[in-house]
Amino acid sequence: MYTKFAPSPVNTIPDEIRAQRRHLESGRNFLSTDHAVAIPAGRYQGVGGAVIEADLQVKFSRRRKNGSFTEKEDVVAIAALVRCAGHGCPDQEHQVPATDPVLLTADADDATTAAQAPLDAARKWAQQHAETCRALPYTGR
C-alpha cells in the first residue's frame, strides 16, 4: 500500500521567490511587483463537517528604499490565512500576520525559515477551529 504524504508548503517558497526574481529581471509585466501567492498548507474537517483550509501566503511587494525618495527595493514576507467553509460559521477567516519583510535578493532560505512560525500558527488555529466548529457544509441552499 502506498501512502501519499503532503509535501511541506515551506519547501515551495524558494521556488516562488525564484519565479518572482525571474519575472522582475525579465522586465515583462505579467505579474505585479505587489502580489501574493497562496500555497496550500492544510485541510481540516470541523465537527459539523465543514472544510477548513489553511494557506501560506507569499507576499511580494516593492517599497521605497530606506532614506531614498527615488530608489525602490523588492521584498517578500510570509503570512497565512485560514478559511472555514461552514455555513453560518461565526469565525470564517483567521489571518496570521506577515513576518518582517526580507529583501527579495536575500537568501531564499531566510524567508523559508521565517515561514515556520506563521505556518505553525495557522495550523494550530485551524485544528482548534475544527474541534469546535459545528457549522455544516454549505450546500447552496
Ligand SMILES: [Zn+2]
Ligand atoms: Zn467554522
